[in-house]
Amino acid sequence: MVKLAAIDLGTVSSRLLCATMRDGAIVESRKHTVITDLGEGVDARGVFSAAAIERVMDACREFVDETRSYGASRVCTTLTSAARDVSNGDALLEQLGDLGLEPQVIPGEVEARLTFYGVAHDFPGERIAVADSGGGSTEIVVGTYAPSSEGDAFALECARSLDIGCRRVTERFFSALPPRGEELDAAVAWMRPQFDAYWRALDERPDRLIAVGGTVTSLVAMVHELTVYDSRFVHLRDLTISQVENAIAKMRAMGIEEIAALPGIQAKRAPVILAGAVVMRELMRSGGYDRLTVSENSLLAGSAATMCEAMAGEAPVIGWTPTLSAL
Template identity: 70%
Template sequence: MTNCKRYKVAAIDLGTVSSRLVLAQVEGGAIVESSKHTEITDLGEGVDTTGRFCKAAVERVLAACRMFVDEARAFGAVCVCTTCTSAARDASNAALLLDGLRELGLKPQVIPGEVEARLTFFGVAHDFAGERIIVADSGGGSTELATGVYAPECSVFALEGTRSLDIGCRRVTERFFSALPPADGELSAAAAWSGEQFAAYFEGLPSDFEHAERLVAVGGTVTTLVALVHELEPYDSSFVHLCELSLEQVSAAIERMSVLDAEGIATLPGVQPKRAGVILAGAVVIRELMRAGGYKTLTVSENSLLAGMAATINETLDGTTPTIGWTPSLNAL
């Protein structure tokens, strides 16, 4: 790429459990330097049951975004992109959130699951250039899956099997667990429901589909599982990034948490208290994904949709066609 400039950009992603900000310096379609800020805002509270946002959840998200806007301005970002994912797709009163974001000067985009999967794959694949991988982003309301190869040196970006499934830690918790620890049969029911959907995904792939040897997972569930398994206090992102988790480790973590209430889970080393109520269900989702795909290990990435957004913003500012085929709405602060 010629005439590349370096830009300071901001990207905000509002998920079912977490609201996240990345401040990045980008150049040539890649992140040169970045910092992240995550707030657990639980936007999806009650959405699976009611189909609506509750006012308190929206207020938590807007409070986080006020902080994010201040941080982006202090950073000197030339623009910001704001995306909303699973919970906003599901909520019949999503305007409550979207109007509040516009009042903060943001231009929110509710993106479909396939765009979410492509952004995440793009953000993750920079670390696995030329390698065929399947990327799984397991969030609060959905899990996005995408298999493909990214080889920037020869301008290859090929994706297959891109899909968004309505399986996530918040959704599974609300749908199957009456309390924590789960009652008899609830854990196995959650596992069976998740496993059936993942199995249907893999079984429904074309017969000539080339299975990816490496499963790469992103999101708060898998990063928390690494912190739990290795008792990381404080959290160490450099240790977590590209760390491997085995099926046995995930299963052991589920067994450990399955006899505890939320307060007990919150005391475990590496678990954020605000994530304690949904991490057990999240771990079940990850285990069933691994089982359905036949993966004994997975690789955890600290990169995610935010990294893909930052790189895509860079391409847009440079006036090039975005690699993933989606153009973000940008606004100055």
């Protein structure tokens, strides 16, 4: 039994997972998500704003306190799309170091592998496609995870990170909310060929598409009008393309305050959820999927499993070794 913590600082959300692990599997966990909008303005300016850095640091101070209270022996801290796009990333990394963290800006393919590893434990032996659509990028990976007493088998066929995310689409294409029809059309025309190229590169499309991230979990909450978010209800819930299209049709005529008032939508996610829904619809359309399965597991669960492997002196299954800190 070992207690670990994984922190992921994304384009829209900063997230913490505190987990108790046994033999590489999570047996108990706590999650904390704060919408910090680290990627605000990054697509246009290529730098973190001082306000965005401070929002993330405020969240991380809370995360450090929670990690210590939980008794985690090691912490892994990762940064993804927004941090890959900026020229002033050191301004944030240095402050994170002052908290005792050892942050790593991970490549998109590593992000995809970690997410797949976190999700695939629920689908042992099944060839699946896993998509993680965030604020700045969408990671897609196809593969199979087959655990056995002789050692886990982990086979990936196509791991890609595309610079398509809800924050990037909103800032690049929408002048305001609700967006004009031609702005939505332009966003679709930009993202669709990139998704088409991904699916064409596969010899055979998997039957099952799994999606993670705040967009799809929020869409489930919206579709089912969850006034109080219930992760147990959302986890492994199917989301059909018609449900996604209906959500888009409802939101595309609304302003931010109207979207924020919808059941299941966090107020801070309201400015980007429409773009996120359009991204997911185009991903599904391009791949020929009429439904997907939503997973509450993600990069954080993959990080925790990879941390266990590294601490045991094993070669991590995904081929990436995390840098760990002790608080």
